[in-house]
Amino acid sequence: DTGVSQNPRHKITKRGQNVTFRCDPISEHNRLYWYRQTLGQGPEFLTYFQNEAQLEKSRLLSDRFSAERPKGSFSTLEIQRTEQGDSAMYLCASSSWTAVDEQFFGPGTRLTVL
Amino acid sequence: AQTVTQSQPEMSVQEAETVTLSCTYDTSESDYYLFWYKQPPSRQMILVIRQEAYKQQNATENRFSVNFQKAAKSFSLKISDSQLGDAAMYFCAYRSDNQGAQKLVFGQGTRLTINP
Numbered sequence: 001d002t003g004v005s006q007n008p009r010h011k012i013t014k015r016g017q018n019v020t021f022r023c024d025p026i027s028e029h030n031r032l033y034w035y036r037q038t039l040g041q042g043p044e045f046l047t048y049f050q051n052e053a054q055l056e057k058s059r060l061l062s063d064r065f066s067a068e069r070p071k072g073s074f075s076t077l078e079i080q081r082t083e084q085g086d087s088a089m090y091l092c093a094s095s096s097w098t099a100v101d102e103q104f105f106g107p108g109t110r111l112t113v114l
Numbered sequence: 115a116q117t118v119t120q121s122q123p124e125m126s127v128q129e130a131e132t133v134t135l136s137c138t139y140d141t142s143e144s145d146y147y148l149f150w151y152k153q154p155p156s157r158q159m160i161l162v163i164r165q166e167a168y169k170q171q172n173a174t175e176n177r178f179s180v181n182f183q184k185a186a187k188s189f190s191l192k193i194s195d196s197q198l199g200d201a202a203m204y205f206c207a208y209r210s211d212n213q214g215a216q217k218l219v220f221g222q223g224t225r226l227t228i229n230p
Contacts, residue, residue, distance in 0.1 A: 004158075030218060035158075042118075042188070042205050042220030056217065095216075103218060105151075105159040 004106035006092050012112045013082055018079045021109045025094030032075050034067055035091040037058065043091055044077060049075060050097075082113045116141045118208050120221035127196045128229050134181075135191045135224045137206030145211035148182065149218070155201040162204070165189065167211070176230045193226075201228045 005024045013019050020047050030051050035043035046065070048056045051072040054056040061067075064082075069075040077084055097102035117223035118139045139148070151160040165173045165182050172180050175195075181190045193200055206221040 033217065036219075040223075042120075042207075042217070042223050045217035045219070048216050050216075100161070101216070102161050104161075107158045113199075 004092055004104055005087075006090075006093050006106040006109050008109060009107060010110050013084060014112065015084060017081060018080045019028045019111065020076055021090055021092075021111075023075045023077070023092030023094075023106060025074070025086075026104055027073075027091070029094035029104070030072065031097065031101065032069055033093040033095075034075070034077050035093065037089040037108070038087075045091075046077075047056055048081050051111065052104050079111075081090055082111075084113045087111055087113045116143075116146075116208050116210070116219050118206050118221040120206055120224050123209050123223045123225045124184055124227070125220070125226040126229055127193075129196055129198060132192060133226065135193075135194055135204050135206075135226070137189045137191070137221055138188065139206070139208050139221075141185050141187070141208065141210075143212070147209045147211065148180075149207040149209070150178070150180070150191045150206045150218075150219070151207060152188075152200075152202045153205065153223075154227055169190060171225045196197065196228050199227050201226060 007022045020077045028095045032049045034046040037043040049069040064080045067077045091104045092104040146167045148165045151159045153159045163175045173225045179192045203223045205223045207218040
């Protein structure tokens with residue numbers, strides 16, 4: 001396992017369309033995180049899973065956003081009715097259950113909403 | 115809510131010189147972790163160094179070291195013998211020690227340029 005992978009790497013869509021991103025964490029990691037990073041800013045937390053349970057959601061995660069991790073392995077992040085303000089890099093990270101669990105980040109999915 | 119502030123949007127240093135990146139944070143918690151992450155251009159974020167708040171000794175990782183001042187809520191990163199490969203965005207991040215709060219809170223980042 002070479003690390004966290006995300007697909008697609010780039011997505012261009014028109015306003016109002018739905019998009020779905022996938023994240024495959026490091027295989028032995030039971031924690032998975034989604035962050036959003038806009039240009040020139042630090043990542044902002046969106047949501048966090050421990051196994052298949054979604055334990056925390058940010059207020060940034062409006063009702064147009066939904067995330068799943070059905071079998072405690074890969075995760076999907078869906079954005080419905082995309083808006084231009086959704087344009088950003090969407091980062092996934094994973095970690096194992098240890099006292100100081102380092103979060104390993106994927107390369108991100110860059111979303112552009114036209 | 116915790117906040118992290120990086121007041122230097124950009125820094126530059128000559129190759130082989132030393133540079134210090136600043137970070138301050140605000141929290142009411144006593145137990146937490148602090149991190150510096152590096153994000154090279156078009157590449158994924160990687161952990162540079164971490165500090166547990168209960169440890170008084172400053173963390174070091176080869177050419178990277180931190181100056182952790184808990185009372186002042188300051189956490190700076192020193193890079194010694196700067197190399198061209200150190201050029202990147204650097205993010206300071208905070209994480210609570212609360213098992214129910216696993217998210218990282220990031221600063222705005224500092225873009226580091228290494229001049230040959």
